[in-house]
Amino acid sequence: MNSLTGDRIEVVAHQTAKNGKTFCGDSYFFTITDEYFVCVLADGLGSGEFAYEASAAVIDAVKQHHQESVETLMNLGNAALLQKRGAAVTIFKIYFHTREFVYSCVGNIRFFMYSSKGKLTYPLPVTGYLSGRPQIFHTQRFSYEPHSKFIVYSDGYEFQGVKSLLKGLFPVRMIADEIIHHYPKLDDDATFIIGSLL
Template structure:
């Protein structure tokens, strides 16, 4: 079965006074209900949303909560990400393994662990990110190790960026698109691209790019990057048109992904796929030009080992330019848990 998530804009609620805690709880419950959660599972999400928002106020003074529906291997889930710029804490001491908490350390993580199926976090002197993922307890679901963070310029309701992920268990395809400019017309272009991606299947990225080009014709067009990973040989193919930044990251360093100039939906010379061997176990990071390119995971010791959703949130927090729509997508190639 083909797992697909055509990314919607992340709900982001500022946490700057006590009244925001109730707002966070309501938004989280609404997203859970739309994802098909029953009353009990919705209550779990709302409880943790309240706990995380309260902790941000108590320990950092202010921050934001990101809420979005996510795709899991077996059904839809809900993700909460609490982000702040506080003093940080010893997150290693809070983790029994790479994915779950071992104690509260005075910040309520024990309650989060008891309610959420997936918990991970990162903290340093620049602030903290705590992520919790939920799936209905009545079913069998596996977490897919991807993360996405998206922010529209100025808090607009429509974002000119788009993204999507398709997963078959052994194959993974990812798209990130940046509609030209921002606002409703850029949003229209991005939507045309993600709809075409959903219909493309796990095709060669260059072939998929041509399909997106046809679908975006008549719109403003935009920049597009498409990656396709196959777990059997452990290789990835990539095609890019325009200024979507992409790289494969490993403990040995990073390798940039090659893109060609042009505007998908308007004009480009031709799409070409490039092969990247030995991609298994590496992190794929794609982001639009609303995110500054001058970052390195090596400046954040330990971050590369965290869940991709935590990595995406940290990069968005620290490198959003604030002058355009911004999107970060991170995928652990070969990863479900």
């Protein structure tokens, strides 16, 4: 497990490669600044080395430019995939001062946010994948409550009852442990990132 804890957010991520392979086709990156938290999850098409190469190219682009807008980051990630295999990609930024998050996704990656008041936010993804071809991205903006939790995950996972996973006062590390225990993955690359806004 990989984790990050700041004054405003706590995040835990976990990843497994298909059938214990060396290369995982999923890649992710997150970081925190005084102003925002940014996260990207990329799922390279297929599995193995070329899937990893595609998803890692998106991550590198976002790492180098994470101060840019979500839409710009999606365009940079897309450009990085020219002549590569292609990838499903989710990028979102959480802005602490305005208590909003900006989200964009192309492909089969799921995102849920559960507020302390019991509201579940589920932005609809756009079908397809990034491949370097010019694309228009659908960027959505949502407000969030303090003490909300979120989860983003690749299609290697099929969770039943996401709401029940996120509600309650359990810390994110405990929820992550529960997911790992109840959803052991072998047959596909699988990644989840779970966070709590403090």
